[in-house]
Amino acid sequence: MTTSLHAKRLIVLALRVTLVALALFGCTQTPKTPAELQKSALDCMRNQDLECAERDWRAYLRLRPNDGVALARLGIVQNQRGEDAQAVVQFQKAIALGEGTYDLFYYYANSLANLGKTDQAIDWYYKTLDVVPYLVDARGNLATLLVQKKRYFEALALLASFDEHLAAIGQQPYFTGQRIAIESDMRQADPKQFKEKAQLRLSKTYGNFYAPVILGQSRVTAFMVDTGASVSAVSDAFLKKSKARYQVLHNSVTATTADGRHIRAHLINIDSMRLGAFSLKDVPALECAGCQLLLGEKTLSHFDLSSSEVEGVEFLTLKPRRI
Numbered sequence: 001m002t003t004s005l006h007a008k009r010l011i012v013l014a015l016r017v018t019l020v021a022l023a024l025f026g027c028t029q030t031p032k033t034p035a036e037l038q039k040s041a042l043d044c045m046r047n048q049d050l051e052c053a054e055r056d057w058r059a060y061l062r063l064r065p066n067d068g069v070a071l072a073r074l075g076i077v078q079n080q081r082g083e084d085a086q087a088v089v090q091f092q093k094a095i096a097l098g099e100g101t102y103d104l105f106y107y108y109a110n111s112l113a114n115l116g117k118t119d120q121a122i123d124w125y126y127k128t129l130d131v132v133p134y135l136v137d138a139r140g141n142l143a144t145l146l147v148q149k150k151r152y153f154e155a156l157a158l159l160a161s162f163d164e165h166l167a168a169i170g171q172q173p174y175f176t177g178q179r180i181a182i183e184s185d186m187r188q189a190d191p192k193q194f195k196e197k198a199q200l201r202l203s204k205t206y207g208n209f210y211a212p213v214i215l216g217q218s219r220v221t222a223f224m225v226d227t228g229a230s231v232s233a234v235s236d237a238f239l240k241k242s243k244a245r246y247q248v249l250h251n252s253v254t255a256t257t258a259d260g261r262h263i264r265a266h267l268i269n270i271d272s273m274r275l276g277a278f279s280l281k282d283v284p285a286l287e288c289a290g291c292q293l294l295l296g297e298k299t300l301s302h303f304d305l306s307s308s309e310v311e312g313v314e315f316l317t318l319k320p321r322r323i
Helices: 002-027 034-046 050-063 068-080 084-096 102-114 118-131 136-148 152-168 176-188 236-242
Strands: 200-205 208-214 221-225 232-235 246-256 262-275 278-288 303-310 313-320
Touching: 034 050, 034 068, 050 068, 068 084, 068 102, 084 102, 102 118, 102 136, 118 136, 118 200, 118 313, 136 152, 136 176, 152 176, 152 200, 152 208, 152 221, 232 236, 236 278, 246 278
Parallel strands: 232 278
Antiparallel strands: 200 208, 200 313, 208 221, 208 262, 246 262, 262 278, 303 313
16 A cells, blocks of 8 residues: 555656646757748648737737737738737738738728628728729628618729620620629619719729619629710610611711721710619710720710729719709
């Protein structure tokens, strides 16, 4: 019995010595350098180990608190972990240090949206698209928020203009489904709740402003705003498909395209056109095989146009003069 008890005491003592040794060994380990922490954090992000990534970015930032890139990456990790309030703090610090990358703006907008700060999220999604216009996730998320704010036509112009750009370069439209969903929701909504009855705000897509237009039975379609053109223009294919009513005023006129080519066109008068929430009557336009869809000065003369810049992002606002 005594021998057994003695053996147990020796085992316990040996375990304590081992634990002390391990603790001492751990305490004497050399702390990771900033470069090592940064590499480890990036490796964790690549492996989708978000807990590891957050831990290492936090450790890195204790050593390098003014590294804007690291702050942005920590914010991105926190956004992906659902820690949006903390992520917003990191993003704001990074922006204050001069960081301005598209992914910083995008994830910042995501976190703001998740926190219910819709107006701020809309602004930052627009900033994201100003940097990278082809980021479809940002464009789709932005359209969703605009619909929540009952700004249906601004959302549709945002999506339709991108789809028109894709079609122009021979690619399939990306936002067909979302546009259908928005138009369906808009038809069922109470028009009194629309936020675009007094004015319509347009953003740029690839350097041009596009307005949401409905012609005849067409879906909402993006028409480029062209103050340098005297009249609006439609392609013969679009006009035929829309089944819009019109009269031919002149069978053969010469039109000059944006790239300087001279083409033959018909001068027509379109019975009615909807530009956003506004209805226009007797709209003069050129119709030809190669005509780009655009709104010219005679159509735009129904509106007061004002341009603005919101923290680097350009907008064009249309306010009706007489509708």
